[in-house]
Amino acid sequence: MDSIKDVLKTFNPTKDRYISREYQSFGVHLAEKLEDERHKALYIRLAKQLPRPVLHKALQFVVDSGARRKGALFMWKLKELGAWPAELTKKGASTKTTKSSSKKRSLKTTVPDAIQGSILEQD
Numbered sequence: 001m002d003s004i005k006d007v008l009k010t011f012n013p014t015k016d017r018y019i020s021r022e023y024q025s026f027g028v029h030l031a032e033k034l035e036d037e038r039h040k041a042l043y044i045r046l047a048k049q050l051p052r053p054v055l056h057k058a059l060q061f062v063v064d065s066g067a068r069r070k071g072a073l074f075m076w077k078l079k080e081l082g083a084w085p086a087e088l089t090k091k092g093a094s095t096k097t098t099k100s101s102s103k104k105r106s107l108k109t110t111v112p113d114a115i116q117g118s119i120l121e122q123d
Contacts, residue, residue, distance in 0.1 A: 023047040026055075033059060036071040046078075054083050 019025050027044030031037050047055065058077040067073045078084075 026052075030055065030059060030074075033063060034070040034074055039071060050078070050083050054078065054081050057081060058083075 019028060024044050024047070027047035028040060030043040030047060031040040034043070036043070055078075058074050058081060061077045062070050062074045065073060
């Protein structure tokens with residue numbers, strides 16, 4: 001743990017002025033370690049949403065590997081560690097909903113048969 005004196009020595013108010021939360025600082029740290037400044041916002045979002053031990057494990061794996069594409073390897077390792085639910089990691093899985101035909105299709109599969117007939121008659 002750094003002392004306050006050390007933190008104040010390294011703090012640069014012109015460079016760090018937009019970082020106001022700890023997770024933002026950790027996200028920027030991830031981007032620097034992975035040499036991927038272009039995707040800084042992604043790493044900040046991951047630092048906010050995912051558990052810190054999972055991020056540390058994935059980061060340590062990437063740093064030890066010496067890969068060229070560190071960002072891609074980091075995301076792969078997060079997937080391997082189970083950072084996201086299984087339905088989001090399936091090939092071709094989409095989180096977006098499509099037109100009303102998909103709503104009817106999902107309605108048929110989730111509503112019991114007795115209720116389904118009365119709902120479809122109203123359409």
